[in-house]
Amino acid sequence: MKPRIDYSLYLATGRAFLRGRDLAAVVEEAVAAGVTLVQLREKTAGAREFYEIGRRLHAVTRRLRVPLIINDRLDIALALDAEGIHVGQDDLPLERVRALAPGRIVGFSVQTVADAEFAARTGADYLGVGPVFTTATKADAGDALGVEGLRRVVAASPLPCVAIGGITPANAEAVMACGVAGCCVISALLGAPDLSAAVTAFRPIVRPPHPRDG
Amino acid sequence: MKPRIDYSLYLATGRAFLRGRDLAAVVEEAVAAGVTLVQLREKTAGAREFYEIGRRLHAVTRRLRVPLIINDRLDIALALDAEGIHVGQDDLPLERVRALAPGRIVGFSVQTVADAEFAARTGADYLGVGPVFTTATKADAGDALGVEGLRRVVAASPLPCVAIGGITPANAEAVMACGVAGCCVISALLGAPDLSAAVTAFRPIVRPPHPRDG
Numbered sequence: 001m002k003p004r005i006d007y008s009l010y011l012a013t014g015r016a017f018l019r020g021r022d023l024a025a026v027v028e029e030a031v032a033a034g035v036t037l038v039q040l041r042e043k044t045a046g047a048r049e050f051y052e053i054g055r056r057l058h059a060v061t062r063r064l065r066v067p068l069i070i071n072d073r074l075d076i077a078l079a080l081d082a083e084g085i086h087v088g089q090d091d092l093p094l095e096r097v098r099a100l101a102p103g104r105i106v107g108f109s110v111q112t113v114a115d116a117e118f119a120a121r122t123g124a125d126y127l128g129v130g131p132v133f134t135t136a137t138k139a140d141a142g143d144a145l146g147v148e149g150l151r152r153v154v155a156a157s158p159l160p161c162v163a164i165g166g167i168t169p170a171n172a173e174a175v176m177a178c179g180v181a182g183c184c185v186i187s188a189l190l191g192a193p194d195l196s197a198a199v200t201a202f203r204p205i206v207r208p209p210h211p212r213d214g
Numbered sequence: 215m216k217p218r219i220d221y222s223l224y225l226a227t228g229r230a231f232l233r234g235r236d237l238a239a240v241v242e243e244a245v246a247a248g249v250t251l252v253q254l255r256e257k258t259a260g261a262r263e264f265y266e267i268g269r270r271l272h273a274v275t276r277r278l279r280v281p282l283i284i285n286d287r288l289d290i291a292l293a294l295d296a297e298g299i300h301v302g303q304d305d306l307p308l309e310r311v312r313a314l315a316p317g318r319i320v321g322f323s324v325q326t327v328a329d330a331e332f333a334a335r336t337g338a339d340y341l342g343v344g345p346v347f348t349t350a351t352k353a354d355a356g357d358a359l360g361v362e363g364l365r366r367v368v369a370a371s372p373l374p375c376v377a378i379g380g381i382t383p384a385n386a387e388a389v390m391a392c393g394v395a396g397c398c399v400i401s402a403l404l405g406a407p408d409l410s411a412a413v414t415a416f417r418p419i420v421r422p423p424h425p426r427d428g
Contacts, residue, residue, distance in 0.1 A: 046304050051310075075289035079306050079311075092261050093262070096293040
């Protein structure tokens with residue numbers, strides 16, 4: 001059985017934001033300050049490099065007892081024995097990922113109610129819904145849903161939803177009010193001058209709205 | 215148990231050589247003419263596109279009863295239920311690939327005797343040894359081994375070896391005389407004006423040197 005997942009403050013990594021810092025050290029600081037889930041995104045690394053980065057990161061996340069989710073690459077998730085895999089519409093079909101990753105967390109990126117219903121039927125564990133706001137991190141992520149668009153998808157989804165795209169401490173309250181299980185953040189954490197302070201700013205806002213989801 | 219593999223004429227695909235032809239049709243022609251093993255190489259396709267190309271190709275290779283080997287991407291090999299996976303030094307570690315692909319053919323690219331010994335210890339099924347000759351197909355493939363270099367690696371290898379890199383009907387006899395189980399060819403087949411004729415030109419040369427290897 002999968003343990004209950006705390007999606008409330010979900011950090012996705014982005015090499016462009018590291019500014020020379022060591023990824024494992026950055027993630028360690030973020031988790032110590034209150035990040036509950038980590039997704040490793042490596043859009044340009046070769047497989048071996050991705051795997052080696054993942055090994056170092058997984059040692060940190062295991063020690064701190066938060067799940068590590070691998071973006072896109074199921075083979076790397078399996079090779080690392082990572083807790084989860086997150087895929088989108090251009091990755092391997094969700095049904096194949098689900099079948100090949102029994103017991104792992106499977107996340108799926110969606111923008112529409114139809115996508116959310118498909119993902120629920122196909123066995124995803126959670127949805128990444130977005131982009132909520134326009135963002136420079138993912139130039140190909142499509143038009144922003146806005147808070148109303150997010151609310152529509154979340155309301156129709158039987159799965160836990162994580163909002164992604166341009167979320168900051170300033171807009172996170174409106175995002176959480178849509179009923180999401182958490183916020184997925186890249187730039188507002190990794191781009192912040194003080195990472196721990198940024199995590200701390202999010203923490204009281206991203207508490208799940210219903211105690212039973214905590 | 216794995217069936218005996220016929221490595222004698224191993225076609226690796228290369229999109230640059232298709233000249234607008236349909237890959238599945240090209241592979242069908244090549245196998246009908248005498249290719250015994252097919253490796254799908256897609257260096258630029260996204261995962262979904264790679265998977266969809268692989269699905270069409272696997273339908274052909276299954277029907278013609280030759281194994282389909284996927285280059286680099288273990289996740290795509292697993293998702294396709296392909297017969298094999300071929301990895302190199304920059305891909306996932308061979309020991310992880312071996313562990314995650316039980317029952318599948320695992321090939322490994324080597325250039326040295328030490329690599330070949332490592333691969334044998336680590337459970338590879340066959341080696342791709344090369345480049346034997348300089349080749350434009352893989353600009354990053356390193357210095358050519360030459361026939362003597364190939365012979366040295368093959369002589370030290372407990373695994374079946376497939377020679378790769380610049381092999382043509384004109385040099386294939388010297389290559390086979392090194393004791394390889396077969397030749398892996400891209401450009402001399404896919405770049406030929408008449409694919410079937412090119413396969414036919416290789417066929418009598420790539421017969422294994424010892425009848426027991428046939």
